[in-house]
Amino acid sequence: MLSPDFSSLRPQDYGLLTDLYQFTMAACYVGEGLESQPAAFELFVRRLPTDYGYLIAMGLTQAVDYLQQLSFAPEALRALRETGIFADAPERFWELLARCRFEGDVWAVPEGTAIFANQPLLRVEAPLWQAQLVETYLLSTFNYQTLIATKAARMRDAAGDEAILLEFGTRRAFGPQAGLWAARAALAAGFNATSNVLAALKLGRKPAGTMAHSLVMAIAALSGDETRAFQSFRRYFPQAALLIDTYEIPSKGSEQPPICLRPEAQINWDPRGKSAGCASTREIWKISLAG
Numbered sequence: 001m002l003s004p005d006f007s008s009l010r011p012q013d014y015g016l017l018t019d020l021y022q023f024t025m026a027a028c029y030v031g032e033g034l035e036s037q038p039a040a041f042e043l044f045v046r047r048l049p050t051d052y053g054y055l056i057a058m059g060l061t062q063a064v065d066y067l068q069q070l071s072f073a074p075e076a077l078r079a080l081r082e083t084g085i086f087a088d089a090p091e092r093f094w095e096l097l098a099r100c101r102f103e104g105d106v107w108a109v110p111e112g113t114a115i116f117a118n119q120p121l122l123r124v125e126a127p128l129w130q131a132q133l134v135e136t137y138l139l140s141t142f143n144y145q146t147l148i149a150t151k152a153a154r155m156r157d158a159a160g161d162e163a164i165l166l167e168f169g170t171r172r173a174f175g176p177q178a179g180l181w182a183a184r185a186a187l188a189a190g191f192n193a194t195s196n197v198l199a200a201l202k203l204g205r206k207p208a209g210t211m212a213h214s215l216v217m218a219i220a221a222l223s224g225d226e227t228r229a230f231q232s233f234r235r236y237f238p239q240a241a242l243l244i245d246t247y248e249i250p251s252k253g254s255e256q257p258p259i260c261l262r263p264e265a266q267i268n269w270d271p272r273g274k275s276a277g278c279a280s281t282r283e284i285w286k287i288s289l290a291g
Contacts, residue, residue, distance in 0.1 A: 011065075011069040012071070012073050013076075014066050014071070015071055015076055015097070015100065016072075016076050016079075016080070017136075017137055018134075018135075018136040018137055019136045020085070022133045023080070023086070023133070024085070024086075025132050026129040026132055026133050027086060027089040027093045029128050029129045029132070030089070030090050030092050030093040030096065031089065031090045031093070034129075035092075035096065035127060035128055035129040036128070037127070037128045038125065038126075038128070039126060039127070039128040039131040039132070040124065040125045040131070041123070041131045042120040042122070042124075043120060043121050043122040043123075043138060043139065043142055044117075044118055044119060044120045045117055046118065047117050048116070048117050054114040054115065054150070054153075055114070055115050055116070056114060056115075056146065056149035056150045056152075056189050057109050057110075057121045057146055058111050058146045058148070058149035058184075058189070059141040059142035059143075059145040059146060059185075060108050060111050060122070061111065062141045062145070062181070063106075063108075063122065063137075063138050063141050064106070066134070066137050066138070066141065067102045067134065070100060070102045070134065071100055071101060072097045072100055074098075077097055077098060080097075081094070096129065100130070102126065102130060102134070103126060104124055104126025104127070104130055104131060105125045106122065107122070107123040107125075108121060109122075111188060112149070112189065114153075121142055121146070122138065122142065144178060145181050145182070148169075148182045148185040148186055149185040149188055149189040152167070152185065152186040152188075152189035152190060152191050153190055155190075155191075156189065156191070164192050165190070165191045166191065166192060166194070166195065166209075167182070167186035167187065167193070167196070168194075169182050169183070169186070170183065170194075170196045179199070180198060183196040183199035183200070187205065193205060194207060210241040210242075210243060211233050211237075211240060211241070211242060211243055212243070213243060213246040215229055215233060216229040216247075217246060220246075220247075226246070226247060230242050230244075
C-alpha cells in the first residue's frame with residue numbers, strides 16, 4: 001500500500017496520477033502487440049462559447065516537467081499489481097512500466113498564446129502506449145491553467161491597459177497547488193500582481209494584498225472602536241488598501257466618508273475616484289490619507 005499522505009504531489013507520483021483506463025488500454029495495446037505503434041495525440045477544443053473569441057494557452061511548463069520525470073517506482077508498480085485488476089495483463093506490460101521514460105516528441109504553442117477552436121495547444125507523438133498514458137495529466141494541466149489565463153486576459157481586455165488587476169484566488173482554488181498555477185496563469189495573461197506569496201516570490205514578483213475583515217473585527221472587538229483597526233493597520237502599512245465594509249457599507253454616491261481616522265488622518269472622499277486606497281467588497285472609492 002502506498003503512503004496515504006495527500007499533502008503534496010511528488011515527481012515519483014506522476015506515473016500513477018492518471019485515470020485507470022489509461023493503464024487498462026495500455027495493457028491491451030501490449031497484449032495485442034500494438035504498444036510500439038507510432039501515435040499522435042492533439043489537445044484542442046472543438047468550439048468556443050458564443051462571442052468568446054479565444055483562449056489563452058497555459059500549462060506547457062508543468063506538462064514538460066511531467067513528461068521529463070515520468071517513471072514508476074517499484075512500490076508504485078507493486079501497489080498497482082495488488083489491486084488485482086491486471087491479473088490477466090501480459091508480463092511485458094509490467095516490464096514497460098518498470099523502465100518507462102517518455103520517448104516521444106512534443107509540439108506546442110508558447111504559453112500566453114491566443115488560440116482558437118480546432119487549433120491544437122499541444123501535439124504529442126510517441127509510442128501508442130505512452131501517448132495514451134500521459135493524456136489525463138496533460139489535460140488536467142492545460143485545462144485549469146488555460147481556463148484561468150483566458151479569464152484573466154478577458155478581464156484585462158475589458159478593464160483596459162491602465163487598470164490595476166490583482167489575483168486573490170488562492171483561497172478559492174482547487175487546492176494549494178492549483179493556487180500556485182492560477183496565480184502564475186493570471187500574471188502571464190496580464191494581471192499586475194498576486195496575493196499568493198509563494199507564487200509571487202518564485203516568479204520574481206512582489207506580492208500584493210489588502211487586509212481582511214477579521215482584522216477589523218478583532219481590533220474593533222478588543223478596543224471598542226472600529227476606526228482603531230484602520231489606524232493600526234495604516235501605522236505599519238501606510239500604502240495598503242483598507243476594507244471599509246465590515247459592518248456598514250456606505251451608499252454609492254454618498255457625500256460623507258464612512259470612517260473618520262481623526263486625529264491621525266484626514267480623509268478626502270471621492271466616490272468617483274478610480275484608484276483604491278480604501279476598498280469595499282462591493283464598491284471602490286478613492287480615499288487619500290494625509291498626516
